[in-house]
Amino acid sequence: MGHxxxxxxxxxxxxxxxxxxxxxxxxxxxxxxxxxxDTRQRVRQAAQELGYLPNSLAGSLSSRKSQMVAVIIPSIxxxxxxxxxSGVNSVLRPTGFQxxxxxxxxxxxxxxxxxRAMLSFRPAGILMNGGMAxxxxxxxxxxxxxxxxxxxxxxxxxxxxxxAGPSHEEAGRLVANHFIERGLRRIAYVGxxxxxxxxxxxxxLALNASLAAAGIDLLxxxxxxRPRQAVTGRFLTEQxxxxxxEIDAIHFLNDAMxxxxxxxxxxxxxxxxxxxxxxxxxxTSLANAVRTRxxxxxxxxxxxxxxxxxxxxxMIEDEDVPEFWQAPLVLxxxxxxxxx
Amino acid sequence: MGHxxxxxxxxxxxxxxxxxxxxxxxxxxxxxxxxxxDTRQRVRQAAQELGYLPNSLAGSLSSRKSQMVAVIIPSIxxxxxxxxxSGVNSVLRPTGFQxxxxxxxxxxxxxxxxxRAMLSFRPAGILMNGGMAxxxxxxxxxxxxxxxxxxxxxxxxxxxxxxAGPSHEEAGRLVANHFIERGLRRIAYVGxxxxxxxxxxxxxLALNASLAAAGIDLLxxxxxxRPRQAVTGRFLTEQxxxxxxEIDAIHFLNDAMxxxxxxxxxxxxxxxxxxxxxxxxxxTSLANAVRTRxxxxxxxxxxxxxxxxxxxxxMIEDEDVPEFWQAPLVLxxxxxxxxx
DNA sequence: GGAGCTAATGTTATCGATAACCTAAGCTTA
DNA sequence: TAAGCTTAGGTTATCGATAACATTAGCTCC
Numbered sequence: 001m002g003h004x005x006x007x008x009x010x011x012x013x014x015x016x017x018x019x020x021x022x023x024x025x026x027x028x029x030x031x032x033x034x035x036x037x038d039t040r041q042r043v044r045q046a047a048q049e050l051g052y053l054p055n056s057l058a059g060s061l062s063s064r065k066s067q068m069v070a071v072i073i074p075s076i077x078x079x080x081x082x083x084x085x086s087g088v089n090s091v092l093r094p095t096g097f098q099x100x101x102x103x104x105x106x107x108x109x110x111x112x113x114x115x116r117a118m119l120s121f122r123p124a125g126i127l128m129n130g131g132m133a134x135x136x137x138x139x140x141x142x143x144x145x146x147x148x149x150x151x152x153x154x155x156x157x158x159x160x161x162x163x164a165g166p167s168h169e170e171a172g173r174l175v176a177n178h179f180i181e182r183g184l185r186r187i188a189y190v191g192x193x194x195x196x197x198x199x200x201x202x203x204x205l206a207l208n209a210s211l212a213a214a215g216i217d218l219l220x221x222x223x224x225x226r227p228r229q230a231v232t233g234r235f236l237t238e239q240x241x242x243x244x245x246e247i248d249a250i251h252f253l254n255d256a257m258x259x260x261x262x263x264x265x266x267x268x269x270x271x272x273x274x275x276x277x278x279x280x281x282x283x284t285s286l287a288n289a290v291r292t293r294x295x296x297x298x299x300x301x302x303x304x305x306x307x308x309x310x311x312x313x314x315m316i317e318d319e320d321v322p323e324f325w326q327a328p329l330v331l332x333x334x335x336x337x338x339x340x
Numbered sequence: 341m342g343h344x345x346x347x348x349x350x351x352x353x354x355x356x357x358x359x360x361x362x363x364x365x366x367x368x369x370x371x372x373x374x375x376x377x378d379t380r381q382r383v384r385q386a387a388q389e390l391g392y393l394p395n396s397l398a399g400s401l402s403s404r405k406s407q408m409v410a411v412i413i414p415s416i417x418x419x420x421x422x423x424x425x426s427g428v429n430s431v432l433r434p435t436g437f438q439x440x441x442x443x444x445x446x447x448x449x450x451x452x453x454x455x456r457a458m459l460s461f462r463p464a465g466i467l468m469n470g471g472m473a474x475x476x477x478x479x480x481x482x483x484x485x486x487x488x489x490x491x492x493x494x495x496x497x498x499x500x501x502x503x504a505g506p507s508h509e510e511a512g513r514l515v516a517n518h519f520i521e522r523g524l525r526r527i528a529y530v531g532x533x534x535x536x537x538x539x540x541x542x543x544x545l546a547l548n549a550s551l552a553a554a555g556i557d558l559l560x561x562x563x564x565x566r567p568r569q570a571v572t573g574r575f576l577t578e579q580x581x582x583x584x585x586e587i588d589a590i591h592f593l594n595d596a597m598x599x600x601x602x603x604x605x606x607x608x609x610x611x612x613x614x615x616x617x618x619x620x621x622x623x624t625s626l627a628n629a630v631r632t633r634x635x636x637x638x639x640x641x642x643x644x645x646x647x648x649x650x651x652x653x654x655m656i657e658d659e660d661v662p663e664f665w666q667a668p669l670v671l672x673x674x675x676x677x678x679x680x
Numbered sequence: 681g682g683a684g685c686t687a688a689t690g691t692t693a694t695c696g697a698t699a700a701c702c703t704a705a706g707c708t709t710a
Numbered sequence: 711t712a713a714g715c716t717t718a719g720g721t722t723a724t725c726g727a728t729a730a731c732a733t734t735a736g737c738t739c740c
Contacts, residue, residue, distance in 0.1 A: 008462075008486055010696060021720055026698065034717055051484045056460040057401040058696030061725050065698095067457070076425060076441070082417030085443065093450070098457040101416070101441035103425065110433070117407070117438040120396040121461070122348075144391045146348055350726060361690050366728065374687055398726030401695050405728095 009050045018046035029054065060122060069312065070118035070126040072102045072111060074197070078228075079256070079284050080301060081129075084152060087305020088127065095313060097124060104132070106196040112138040119145055125312045130154025130165060131199030148315035150308050154199050155326045161315060163324040164308040168199045171297050172206025174331045175251045175279050178295075180214050181340045184249040184277055187211060188219040190236045190261060191253035192228045200228075200253050203281065207251060219244060233257030234264045241270060248276055249337075255280035255296055262292055262336065277337040283330075293334035300327050349390045358386035369394065400462060409652065410458035410466040412442045412451060413492075414537070418568075419596070419624050420641060421469075424492060427645020428467065435653060437464060444472070446536040452478040459485055465652045470494025470505060471539030488655035490648050494539050495666045501655060503664040504648040508539045511637050512546025514671045515591045515619050518635075520554050521680045524589040524617055527551060528559040530576045530601060531593035532568045540568075540593050543621065547591060559584060573597030574604045581610060588616055589677075595620035595636055602632060602676065617677040623670075633674035640667050 011022040018025065020039060027033035028043040029052075035043075046052075060066045069092060073081045089099055102118060104111035112135045118126060119141055126142075130151040134142075142149060142160070149160040156167050179187055189208070194201040208218045221240045226232040233252055237260070240247065252258035258280030262272060270276050272292065283298030307325040314321045333339070351362040358365065360379060367373035368383040369392075375383075386392075400406045409432060413421050429439055442458055444451035451468075452475045458466060459481055466482075470491040474482075482489060482500070489500040496507050519527055529548070534541040548558045561580045566572040573592055577600070580587065592598035598620030602612060610616050612632065623638030647665040654661045673679070 006486075008484070008696095012696080022697080023721080024719060027719085030698090033719085036718060039718080051480060053456065053481065053484065054460055055401070055462065055696055056457075057397045057462060058725090059460075059698070061395070061397040061401060061727085062696075062698040064725070068461075075422070076416040077419055077422030079417055079419070082415070085416060086445070089443070089445070098454065099442070100458075101443065102439070103429070103441065105426070105429070114438065116393065117396075118440075120394055120399075121408075122395065122397060140391060141393065144348070144393065146346075348726095352726080362727080363691080364689060367689090370728090373689090376688060379688080395726050398695090399728070401697085402726080402728040404695070 008055070009052045010055070011052075014043065014047045014050055014052050017050060018043045064122070066122055066124045067097050068121060068123040069097045069099050070102065070121075070123040071099055072104055072114050072118065072126070072128040074104050074106045074111075074129055074132060076101070076103050080254070080282055080299075083301035084305040084308075087302035087307075088309045089305075090302075091306050091309035091313070106132065106193065108133055108135045108138065111135070112141070115141050119147075123147055124316055125149065127152055127308055127312065128160075130157065130159060130163065131168075131197060131202070133196070133198065148312055150312055152304060152308055155324050156202060158324050162308070162311040162321055164304050164311065164327070165199075165325075166299050166304075166327040166329050168202040169206040171281065171329055172203040172208075173210045174297060174329060175203075175281075176207050176210030176214070178279060178331055178337065179249045179251075179277065180211070180216070182249075182277065182338060185216050186219075186244075186247045187216060187249045187251070188221060188240055188244065188247045189251050189253075190233060190240060190257060191220070191222045192226050192232050192236070192257070193224055194222055194253075195224050197228070197253075204253075219247060228253055228257060230256045230260030230263075233260030235260075237261035237264045238268070241265070241268060241276075249278070250276060251279045251281075253281065255282045255284045255294060258294055258296070258336075262294070272336050273338045279331075279337060283332060292336050295334040295337040296332055298330045298332045303327060348395070349392045350395070351392075354383065354387045354390055354392050357390060358383045404462070406462055406464045407437050408461060408463040409437045409439050410442065410461075410463040411439055412444055412454050412458065412466070412468040414444050414446045414451075414469055414472060416441070416443050420594070420622055420639075423641035424645040424648075427642035427647075428649045429645075430642075431646050431649035431653070446472065446533070448473055448475045448478065451475070452481070455481050459487075463487055464656055465489065467492055467648055467652065468500075470497065470499060470503065471508075471537060471542070473536070473538065488652055490652055492644060492648055495664050496542060498664050502648070502651040502661055504644050504651065504667070505539075505665075506639050506644075506667040506669050508542040509546040511621065511669055512543040512548075513550045514637060514669060515543075515621075516547050516550030516554070518619060518671055518677065519589045519591075519617070520551070520556070522589075522617065522678060525556050526559075526584075526587045527556060527589045527591070528561060528580055528584065528587045529591050529593075530573060530580060530597060531560070531562045532566050532572050532576070532597070533564055534562055534593075535564050537568070537593075544593075559587060568593055568597060570596045570600030570603075573600030575600075577601035577604045578608070581605070581608060581616075589618070590616060591619045591621075593621065595622045595624045595634060598634055598636070598676075602634070612676050613678045619671070619677060623672060632676050635674040635677040636672055638670045638672045643667060 015022045015025045102114035125148045127150045131154045151160045151163040153165040155165045221236045280296035311321045355362045355365045442454035465488045467490045471494045491500045491503040493505040495505045561576045620636035651661045
């Protein structure tokens with residue numbers, strides 16, 4: 001099964017087989033223009049028999065149109081993103097647009113190359129996560145793009161043509177109030193890679209500011225060189241309670257880290273929520289799988305993707321679109337924080 | 341910030357600005373041919389100042405070459421895949437190839453459209469997960485592709501030009517032997533979506549066969565309409581032990597489901613491993629985050645991606661490549677199965 | 681000193697489609 | 711019945727690059 005097969009079939013070959021011109025084949029396959037039923041049949045059959053696959057390079061070059069929508073995300077392993085993407089796809093798919101994904105790995109250099117690569121195919125639109133430090137080259141590429149561009153996951157700092165996402169500042173404030181209402185005052189924050197994920201950093205800063213306004217000092221335990229996953233949550237929590245056994249509430253960067261932290265707290269004999277309250281972020285289904293129902297902030301991820309895709313379609317149609325859509329946030333009370 | 345910007349800059353404009361022909365610009369930017377340092381400078385600067393971005397549609401169409409590598413995966417939320425992909429990228433990136441990802445959502449229909457869309461851009465290569473039911477159209481498209489194609493994640497059933505992945509049958513046998521060696525005889529399997537994930541199904545069948553050979557009946561609890569995640573593992577385990585409290589070992593489809601199951605077992609008062617042994621599959625970092633260190637089968641995911649990418653590069657260079665690479669599997673003994 | 685190189689650049693054809701316009705036949709309709 | 715419209719299809723130019731070959735000037739070298 002070699003791959004050095006014959007040259008792919010072109011319109012010309014289909015045309016020859018069907019006994020018509022290339023243009024006629026093109027019209028039949030795109031269902032434009034007026035073609036008799038008889039010809040239509042012959043062309044379809046010829047294309048089918050030859051296994052004709054249109055060449056999008058030629059097609060898009062010529063028509064200056066594309067069915068490709070580029071999506072660039074920091075990490076495909078971040079569970080968070082998959083639902084945003086499925087929201088995007090659920091709206092885009094029925095319209096015939098195809099989503100092509102690029103993964104930047106949180107590296108600005110890689111992200112820049114991805115933007116360059118994707119834009120060089122002149123996509124119909126581009127969606128990218130907000131909250132990343134972007135290189136100057138990337139900004140330049142985006143500034144000169146000739147398609148609509150949408151920022152996902154961030155609504156505090158608007159960018160590109162449309163932003164769909166939560167206010168991370170609001171999220172930070174929600175958690176702060178949640179703790180304050182419950183009379184918790186020795187509060188810690190556990191996170192990782194805050195230098196890369198600026199959205200998470202903004203949540204942290206808002207939490208910090210809200211607590212400060214209430215006269216509370218926030219203790220933070222973070223590291224930049226470990227993944228934002230359960231293992232890291234567990235590791236940092238261990239470090240935290242060893243040095244500060246007095247704390248009575250922890251907010252984690254995300255649910256995965258919170259679960260890691262919880263596992264350590266149980267093991268080390270810190271009852272949750274009696275002794276320490278825990279709040280995560282995201283509302284991933286993960287959160288309800290363990291015996292504890294994690295208190296967390298639920299983010300409507302699918303809706304974010306849907307709104308983004310809808311806005312994209314409208315912009316492609318040259319319709320007017322608002323500047324942003326702010327995703328509603330809900331702090332879901334589980335059993336890792338005591339009732340107020 | 342509208343998106344209906346001016347027409348993108350073309351080679352011709354750069355050429356005019358630099359006072360040379362298009363061909364010269366093309367050669368400078370691709371670093372081929374011989375061009376004087378002076379001209380090279382002027383062209384580079386002109387391109388820079390105009391913000392020239394090559395049009396890959398035109399470039400690839402003309403040269404019949406591409407820097408794009410297509411990857412089609414069933415689900416980006418499946419943690420498993422992210423590491424395979426990072427292995428792929430670590431090899432491909434330095435060579436200048438760009439990975440474009442498509443997500444099929446386990447739907448053959450969607451997968452077919454993705455294959456069509458990606459192949460229509462004439463990529464340098466295509467990588468796809470094995471173990472999915474593929475539509476006839478998809479097979480046709482793949483048969484007529486004119487680039488190397490590689491199957492990931494499955495090495496039992498070889499397909500395309502190269503296969504990189506574990507033997508899922510071996511995995512099933514490993515688990516069976518693990519249980520048998522420990523004298524466990526009331527064994528259950530918990531999984532989901534086995535109709536879609538044929539690799540998982542093959543593990544299950546091998547487990548079943550190996551146990552049968554030892555005179556053991558395997559009890560299986562599965563469902564097709566729930567995700568292969570922790571919640572489902574928990575739900576099915578609850579159902580399992582309610583109806584069959586006598587079982588003494590469970591193999592889960594993956595680690596996520598195993599963790600969900602574990603949480604229920606703890607809660608329901610089934611000590612692990614004293615009363616019930618548990619084995620997962622994958623060796624995700626998740627496995628070590630909770631108090632229990634899950635016994636599981638470690639799959640070298642990054643290596644799979646690397647081998648696949650290396651094979652792809654070799655095929656692009658027209659070098660000979662073996663038919664497959666079988667990923668070594670290790671059953672990692674945690675503390676959810678008692679020592680033999 | 682001219683045949684033969686090499687280096688630096690330009691010309692032309694082509695990749696595989698689509699846009700925009702054109703043509704011829706058949707049909708209305710006043 | 712001739713102007714005018716439809717229908718079905720074809721022609722030509724173009725999209726933005728690259729491959730392959732052509733050209734020109736300066737140099738080498740016997």
